Amino acid sequence: MEGEKVVRSRRPRDRKQQIVIAAREKFVARGYPNVTMAQIAEAVGITAGALYRHFDNKTALLSGVVADSFTYLDTPIEDGEFEAVVEDAISRVIDRPYLSDLWIREIRYLPEEARRELRTRIRSWAGTFAPALRRRCPGVDEGQVELLQWALLSLLSSVGRRAMHAPAPVLLDGVRTAMNAITSAALIPTGDAEEPHGPLLRPRSMRERLLTAAADQFGRRGFRDTSMADIGAVAEVSGQNLYAYFANKADLLRAVIDRSITALWLGLDQALSTSAVPDAALARVVGSYIVLSRSWVGLLEDPTDETDTEEVTKGAQREYVGEWVALLQATLPHVGEPAARVRVQLALFLVSDLQRNHRIARRASFQENLRHLVLAILLDGSPSGGPSA
Numbered sequence: 001m002e003g004e005k006v007v008r009s010r011r012p013r014d015r016k017q018q019i020v021i022a023a024r025e026k027f028v029a030r031g032y033p034n035v036t037m038a039q040i041a042e043a044v045g046i047t048a049g050a051l052y053r054h055f056d057n058k059t060a061l062l063s064g065v066v067a068d069s070f071t072y073l074d075t076p077i078e079d080g081e082f083e084a085v086v087e088d089a090i091s092r093v094i095d096r097p098y099l100s101d102l103w104i105r106e107i108r109y110l111p112e113e114a115r116r117e118l119r120t121r122i123r124s125w126a127g128t129f130a131p132a133l134r135r136r137c138p139g140v141d142e143g144q145v146e147l148l149q150w151a152l153l154s155l156l157s158s159v160g161r162r163a164m165h166a167p168a169p170v171l172l173d174g175v176r177t178a179m180n181a182i183t184s185a186a187l188i189p190t191g192d193a194e195e196p197h198g199p200l201l202r203p204r205s206m207r208e209r210l211l212t213a214a215a216d217q218f219g220r221r222g223f224r225d226t227s228m229a230d231i232g233a234v235a236e237v238s239g240q241n242l243y244a245y246f247a248n249k250a251d252l253l254r255a256v257i258d259r260s261i262t263a264l265w266l267g268l269d270q271a272l273s274t275s276a277v278p279d280a281a282l283a284r285v286v287g288s289y290i291v292l293s294r295s296w297v298g299l300l301e302d303p304t305d306e307t308d309t310e311e312v313t314k315g316a317q318r319e320y321v322g323e324w325v326a327l328l329q330a331t332l333p334h335v336g337e338p339a340a341r342v343r344v345q346l347a348l349f350l351v352s353d354l355q356r357n358h359r360i361a362r363r364a365s366f367q368e369n370l371r372h373l374v375l376a377i378l379l380d381g382s383p384s385g386g387p388s389a
Contacts, residue, residue: 015044015054016064019054019055020064020068022044023040023062023065024098026039026043028106033224036058037052037058037061059110062109063114066107070121077125077128079132082132086176089152093156093157094159100161101160101161108221129149130145133148137183140187142190143190143363147373148183150354151182152182153353154349156175159175166341170339170342173339174346177380178377182373185372185376188368188372191365193362194364206245210237210245213231213235214252216234217230217231217234228242228243229242260292264320267285268285268288270284282327282328282331285327290351290370293351325337325340325344328343328378332380354370
């Protein structure tokens with residue numbers, strides 16, 4: 001109409017940041033493969049076409065999410081007393097509760113070059129803990145320093161893990177306490193790296209071969225990105241034999257999880273039945289868990305969309321964690337249940353994170369040193385007591 005001004009809606013200046021935030025929330029909640037660009041556009045309130053003006057494709061958007069999420073890596077930790085270094089590190093991640101889920105589950109979908117670059121940045125940032133660690137722990141060797149650095153990163157990442165159901169003050173106090181406690185762990189000399197190798201002997205049973213191959217492949221690739229053909233290739237089982245024991249991939253996943261849960265309970269029962277006091281049982285069950293979890297360490301944290309399996313797994317995990325909590329409280333009666341539960345969860349996640357770090361997990365001393373780190377977290381740096389498990 002003559003004389004009227006046409007009012008054009010302006011694109012918000014922070015539109016790209018809005019897209020990144022919406023994408024990050026979707027990726028963390030549902031997993032990268034299950035999220036579409038259209039869903040992200042809808043969450044922002046724009047069309048898919050408008051979204052593609054900012055990001056060419058979903059991989060580019062994931063790269064943008066990762067770049068925005070890990071900006072704290074660009075600023076090294078300020079050198080100082082170890083307690084101050086811990087506080088500085090916590091302040092970097094306290095407002096980034098999504099870091100752990102992104103790193104564990106979604107980074108695998110980045111191009112390999114981007115993954116390598118991010119690992120290099122994380123390794124470099126972790127290295128800034130070294131001066132304070134060496135002052136705190138005189139006489140540690142280079143391998144022990146590296147192990148402690150990655151342990152600190154694992155504990156930091158737990159500030160935002162969705163599985164950590166605890167009031168913020170209890171969780172932060174638990175993380176802070178654990179980060180200080182691991183510097184008291186009685187670590188043994190690092191020793192040489194062991195050459196990686198597969199199982200020296202394999203079972204004759206095709207069912208057993210499929211189970212062990214599935215545990216390995218689900219842990220390495222994730223449930224979604226593993227096919228029955230992948231599992232069959234590792235197990236050297238093909239054709240009709242691939243489906244002779246398990247109807248499909250979900251059926252095989254349930255069998256692997258059932259096997260893993262049963263093994264954990266057998267290890268715990270053995271620890272209880274051979275120990276006269278709670279601290280000895282705790283030391284034994286820690287050692288048992290570290291050994292048993294090696295082959296399927298990444299499996300229980302990986303989303304599967306298999307609702308029945310997820311519910312069964314979570315229920316079994318709650319009961320198993322409850323046994324650790326009971327042993328810890330029997331050993332340290334002054335530790336309340338919420339704090340004890342946080343310590344146990346931090347310890348279990350530490351095992352998972354460090355087992356996945358092939359660089360440090362290859363060392364001959366790794367399992368024993370991991371046991372000492374876990375006990376230091378559980379017992380707040382106190383002498384562990386009990387036998388070497």
